[in-house]
Amino acid sequence: MPRPSLKEQIVVAALETLHRKGFNATSVQDITDAAEAPKGSFYNHFGSKEDLAVEALDRYWQRILGSLKSLSDEKVPPLPRLRAYFSRLSRIASAADYSSGCFVGNMSVEMSNQSRMVRERLALILAAWTRAITSCVREAQADGSVRQDADAKIIAEFLLNSWEGAVLRSKVDKDAVPLDTFEKVTFDLLLK
Amino acid sequence: MPRPSLKEQIVVAALETLHRKGFNATSVQDITDAAEAPKGSFYNHFGSKEDLAVEALDRYWQRILGSLKSLSDEKVPPLPRLRAYFSRLSRIASAADYSSGCFVGNMSVEMSNQSRMVRERLALILAAWTRAITSCVREAQADGSVRQDADAKIIAEFLLNSWEGAVLRSKVDKDAVPLDTFEKVTFDLLLK
Numbered sequence: 001m002p003r004p005s006l007k008e009q010i011v012v013a014a015l016e017t018l019h020r021k022g023f024n025a026t027s028v029q030d031i032t033d034a035a036e037a038p039k040g041s042f043y044n045h046f047g048s049k050e051d052l053a054v055e056a057l058d059r060y061w062q063r064i065l066g067s068l069k070s071l072s073d074e075k076v077p078p079l080p081r082l083r084a085y086f087s088r089l090s091r092i093a094s095a096a097d098y099s100s101g102c103f104v105g106n107m108s109v110e111m112s113n114q115s116r117m118v119r120e121r122l123a124l125i126l127a128a129w130t131r132a133i134t135s136c137v138r139e140a141q142a143d144g145s146v147r148q149d150a151d152a153k154i155i156a157e158f159l160l161n162s163w164e165g166a167v168l169r170s171k172v173d174k175d176a177v178p179l180d181t182f183e184k185v186t187f188d189l190l191l192k
Numbered sequence: 193m194p195r196p197s198l199k200e201q202i203v204v205a206a207l208e209t210l211h212r213k214g215f216n217a218t219s220v221q222d223i224t225d226a227a228e229a230p231k232g233s234f235y236n237h238f239g240s241k242e243d244l245a246v247e248a249l250d251r252y253w254q255r256i257l258g259s260l261k262s263l264s265d266e267k268v269p270p271l272p273r274l275r276a277y278f279s280r281l282s283r284i285a286s287a288a289d290y291s292s293g294c295f296v297g298n299m300s301v302e303m304s305n306q307s308r309m310v311r312e313r314l315a316l317i318l319a320a321w322t323r324a325i326t327s328c329v330r331e332a333q334a335d336g337s338v339r340q341d342a343d344a345k346i347i348a349e350f351l352l353n354s355w356e357g358a359v360l361r362s363k364v365d366k367d368a369v370p371l372d373t374f375e376k377v378t379f380d381l382l383l384k
Contacts, residue, residue, distance in 0.1 A: 022302055024216035099305050105360060109301040110214055112363040113291050122364045150381055157361075158354070158377040161370050165357025168297060169349075171304040172314045178353050185350040189342055190382045 007045040009035040015056040019103040022110050023053055023118075053107065054121050060103045061125050068132045078139035079146055083187050085136075086163065090179040098170040104129075105164040130156050146191045159186060199237040201227040207248040211295040214302050215245055215310075245299065246313050252295045253317050260324045270331035271338055275379050277328075278355065282371040290362040296321075297356040322348050338383045351378060 004012070013035035017026050028049055032039045046052045070076075071085050093101075100106075104125055111118040133156035140146035146155070162182060169178035196204070205227035209218050220241055224231045238244045262268075263277050285293075292298075296317055303310040325348035332338035338347070354374060361370035 020305065022216060022306075024214060025306065101301060101304075105357075106301050108360050108364045109293060109298050112293075112366075113212065114214075114217065119364055119366075126361065126364060147381070150377070154373055154377065157370065157373050161357040161361045161374070162350070162354035163357065164360050165297075165353040165355065168300050168356050168360065169318065169353045172300045172311055172318060174304075174311075178349065181346055181349050182353070185342070185346065185382070189339070190377070 006035075006037055006041055010037055010042065010045060010052070011055050011059055013037075014052050015059050015103070018053060018056050019060070019100050019106065022106060023049070023114075024110065050115050050117055053111070053115075053118055057103070057107060057118070057121050057125060061128075064104075064125075064129060068129070071132055071136045077145065078136050078143060079187075079191070082133070082136045082140060083183070086159075086183055086186075089163065090176065090183065093167060093170060093179060094176055098174050098176070101171045102164060102167050105167055108164070109168075126160065130160050133160055140191075155191070162186065198227075198229050198233055202229055202234065202237060202244070203247050203251055205229075206244050207251050207295070210245060210248050211252070211292050211298065214298060215241070215306075216302065242307050242309055245303070245307070245310055249295070249299060249310070249313050249317060253320075256296075256317075256321060260321070263324055263328045269337065270328050270335060271379075271383070274325070274328045274332060275375070278351075278375055278378075281355065282368065282375065285359060285362060285371060286368055290366050290368070293363045294356060294359050297359055300356070301360075318352070322352050325352055332383075347383070354378065 010031060014031045017031055017034050021030070026049075028042050029039055031049075031052070032042050042052075046055070067085070067088065070088070071081060073081060076084070104122060107118060108122050108126075112122065130153070134153045137146060137155050137159075138152040141148045141152055166178040166182035170176065202223060206223045209223055209226050213222070218241075220234050221231055223241075223244070224234050234244075238247070259277070259280065262280070263273060265273060268276070296314060299310060300314050300318075304314065322345070326345045329338060329348050329351075330344040333340045333344055358370040358374035362368065
């Protein structure tokens with residue numbers, strides 16, 4: 001296997017470190033140390049820590065896109081598919097001991113006020129994520145398994161935002177209750 | 193009017209600065225500058241920036257408690273009272289141009305991994321906030337205006353967490369859509 005490029009090593013280390021510690025608590029040195037890269041190499045590849053944060057977000061979005069494939073898997077009916085999608089996200093949060101949260105949510109809270117560039121990337125990611133959920137909700141409305149008295153996009157926006165809120169709460173309480181509550185309320189009460 | 197004590201000036205300035213910029217982007221010097229206090233005075237009153245963050249959270253909680261009074265106002269039926277409560281929070285977010293978000297939500301995301309002391313205070317605040325909403329939901333279930341097929345506490349937890357998620361999204365999108373969507377989906381679809 002070829003050795004990953006130095007730039008690649010830095011992006012991978014940045015995503016892990018920024019996700020765990022946040023933007024402002026992470027120095028360029030923290031990232032280059034984690035990447036086992038010389039600190040001086042950083043500015044050969046990135047204009048700023050903000051530029052790198054955008055690259056880390058893009059990398060995280062690639063992971064989300066990977067998980068979103070299951071949301072368009074037509075072998076599974078759309079409502080169970082949607083529920084399984086959020087269950088899977090819960091298992092990922094649980095495996096991380098509810099400590100890191102969602103990198104998109106974390107950056108949304110920490111950086112929206114601080115960096116226009118990061119905020120605009122977050123807006124694109126959240127819009128694309130919403131569209132993927134909207135498609136699945138729309139399919140579920142079409143087969144009659146989800147209520148049809150509300151626009152699929154409105155429901156999808158609400159689901160994604162509420163999910164982010166549940167993850168936020170699970171970071172504080174360090175347990176699955178907020179995620180279980182999200183699943184129970186949305187799937188057993190709201191969508192029916 | 194008596195001049196506020198130096199400690200009081202620092203707490204007020206800290207809440208404003210930490211709410212707007214976050215914990216790690218704010219230095220002790222930023223806070224003492226905002227308070228027009230000598231930097232050296234900080235450690236006469238606070239053991240650390242973390243200690244001050246907890247005091248700022250307590251101060252913010254006092255504000256939340258003030259707004260929560262309307263949630264137990266028996267002159268208004270419980271469901272319109274609950275809706276008016278969240279509408280009022282939306283107006284506060286709008287007046288701040290969706291830029292600062294909720295201080296409790298911001299600290300939850302930024303500090304849960306970094307400070308056990310801050311996280312434990314956040315857990316207490318979120319639990320007390322949930323209890324206030326639970327009481328109002330329970331009243332609304334008792335008068336038949338909210339669905340009775342779910343525990344009031346589960347619904348209240350979901351509402352508060354989803355609200356925090358909506359505020360998070362409104363920080364990114366810089367508009368009211370996530371807050372309007374929260375209100376529409378919870379009050380027109382979920383609770384009925």
